[in-house]
Amino acid sequence: MEIKTLDQNSRKKIRKIVGKQYCSDQPEDLHLYSYDAMNRRYLPDMVAHPVDENEISEILRLANAEGFAVVPRGAGTGMTGGSLAVAGGLVVNTDRLNRILEVDEGNMTAWVESGVINGVLQDEVEKVGLFFPPAPSSMNISTLGGNAAENASGLRAVKYGVTRDYVMALEVVLPTGEIINTGSAAAKSVTGYDLTRLLVGSEGTLGIITKLLLRLLSRPESVRTLMAVFPEIEAASVTVAKIMASRVTPSTLEFMDRSAIRCVEDYLEPGLSDEAAALLLIEVDGDEVSVDQQASILQEICESAGALYVKKAGDESEAESLWKARHSLSPAIMKIRPLKINEDVVVPRMKIPELVMGIEMIAAERNINIVGFGHAGDGNVHANILVDPADKDEMAQVDGALKDLFKLVVSLDGSISGEHGIGIAKAPYMGMELSAESMELMRRIKMAFDPNNILNPYKTFDFEPSTKSREISRSYE
Ligand SMILES: Cc1cc2nc3c(=O)[nH]c(=O)nc-3n(C[C@H](O)[C@H](O)[C@H](O)COP(=O)(O)OP(=O)(O)OC[C@H]3O[C@@H](n4cnc5c(N)ncnc54)[C@H](O)[C@@H]3O)c2cc1C
Known part of the structure; x- marks a missing residue:
């Protein structure tokens, strides 16, 4: 089905679903939802702030009937453009799904709505001596729904693992509007396919997460x-x-x-x-x-x-x-060059020396600055390509340097993204790591969830980097 822009009739129906005060199609509001932490901006047709899974379900049913795109958005701190409306349509912001529903000290779990900020949960569970290990550096601004959608991780991953390791169950609205529950509140369950683990890390392409059941640990003394x-x-x-x-x-x-x-x-x-x-x-x-x-x-x-x-x-x-x-x-890096392209590549940790030396070689051969730092314990190195958008020679090296970097990482049995996801930033490079057969299977999974391709279209697969139809600016070509 061809993706359509939101016509007046659809806008009217969305206003009816969420209430006039909780949606807008005014340019001054739309611009606020046109960017994340990547370098591109795309203008949506409308933004809505539904209050619960039922409103989200109605929105998705309408989108399927009328053929417009729906883009889930938490706090918009993503690094790879996942929450950008590249095909226009409706941005669904989870900011009103912001309640911690239960902290269960006996079972050491918490039920939360997906718009809760990670750091807010951390503070709440610490009050009772508990601890939620996944702590991305953005924990005070990013949402738990966004963390789950990106399978985010952070400094503590070396000992405690990633977000996926702490999500026990989900409430999710499927792209076709059905509300489902995945996983179990029990400590273990092997009933059926593990949809929880599939949805965590699916970057808002397979469903909109509305509630999460999270595993907690005792707070270290x-x-x-x-x-x-x-x-x-x-x-x-x-x-x-x-x-x-x-x-x-x-x-x-x-x-x-x-x-x-x-x-x-x-x-x-x-x-x-x-x-x-x-x-x-x-x-x-x-x-x-x-x-x-x-x-x-x-x-x-x-x-x-x-x-x-x-x-x-x-x-x-x-x-x-x-x-x-x-x-x-x-801040120190930004003093070297105004533009930082942050790649979160990861290799088996014993191969970090080869990666770091390879990065130094790429920088020398292409005469650009690349600064490396990151989570040595899990092999995740942030390779920051630093360039000046006004310097044509430097800018001409960026795409080649990225390809060299990804080639190097794949040759070291690593992965082109350790935590920031694919979004649109890395979609053109997915084929460097995954086989055509794996990508085809992923496309079929996407089709099974979202037959009309209305939920976060063109993310992860089939993003055409030259697409500019809805683009309003980018900080470099
Ligand atoms: C300063 C800074 C530091 C960072 N540090 C880290 C770090 O240490 N580790 C790390 O892993 N990342 C880090 N990030 C990246 C980013 O914060 C994470 O990817 C975070 O998980 C995104 O959460 P968000 O709420 O901002 O999601 P958004 O950016 O709004 O969305 C991200 C993706 O998730 C989807 N999504 C959002 N909410 C939902 C939902 N409820 N259901 C389904 N899909 C949804 C969106 O469609 C999009 O594809 C950092 C970013 C910044 C700006």
Whole structure:
């Protein structure tokens, strides 16, 4: 079915479903929903803020009958354009689905609506000594529905895993309007296909998540923070391998390469060391006694693997000062070049040295800046291509550098996206990692859920990068 723009008749029906005050087709409102954290802007025809699954169901039934696109949107912090209305249509914002419905201390679970902000849930469960491990850096602004749709992860993934590992059950409105429940509140269930795991990470293409049942853990009593600075990337990589092979699993194991260190040195002058070529930031958590033991073991591993020095934080403010270099990276990077293209590639963690050296080679061959940092513990390196949109020579290298990077990652048995998803940003490169047969099967799954292709069309598959019909601007070509 061909995707149509929203005509006046459909707009009238949407106003009736959600109420006039909860939808708009005024340009000043539409512009607010035309962008996310990617570099492109697409104007929707209308935005609606439904209050529950029933209103969303009515909207999707109408979309199927009348052939307009519906684009789910949480907080719009996605990095790959997933919430952009590339074919126009209706943006369905989940901001009114914002209730924590239940925190069950006995079962250690929480039922939430999908528009709840991750950090709001974190604060709520911490009050009763519980803990929701998935914590993307955007946790204070992104929604749990968006986290599930992207299968987001963050600093703690090395020990605790990703969002998918904490979603037990979902309430979802299918693209055709039916409301279904997936998964189970029981600790385990093997009844039928695991639709929960399929929907988590489906980037808003298979259904609109309205409620989630999340697994919680006991909050760790204490945290210890260490920073280790290395003269060579190889020594840091060997350390990562040794740490992961030891009996101590850090809750965080972050890595910064030479370019990232130089960036923060220039920006902050934290005096890391002229010889510093790699840096590891490590956290361990647990009870008071065990965190000290774990920290000592890891300090010894770092030192014996050739660290120039290791700093251990004695209290929270010292820990914060160790984190300063990592937290300053984003603003520091923007001082080098105004445009940052952030690729969240991931490789098996033993292959990080090959990835980092390969990235250095790509940067040298193409004469551009690429700064690498990320989650060494799970092999997820953020390769930031830094360019100036006004510099034609640099801009001419971007597409080639991306292809070189993805080719390198695939050759290392890695993946082109560790946490940000495909959206429209990486759709043109999916075939570099997945076989034609796998992609065809995914298309058939999409068709089974969404026969008229009205839910978030052109995401993940078949996005034509030159598509400009609904585009209003992009910060680079
Ligand atoms: C400063 C910053 C730091 C970040 N750090 C991290 C990080 O550490 N780790 C990480 O993984 N990501 C990170 N991100 C990316 C982003 O925050 C995550 O992808 C997040 O999960 C998106 O949530 P959102 O609510 O903003 O979703 P949106 O951006 O609104 O949407 C993202 C996708 O999910 C779909 N979607 C949204 N809600 C629903 C729903 N209820 N049902 C079905 N589909 C839905 C949308 O259609 C879209 O495809 C960061 C982004 C920023 C800007």
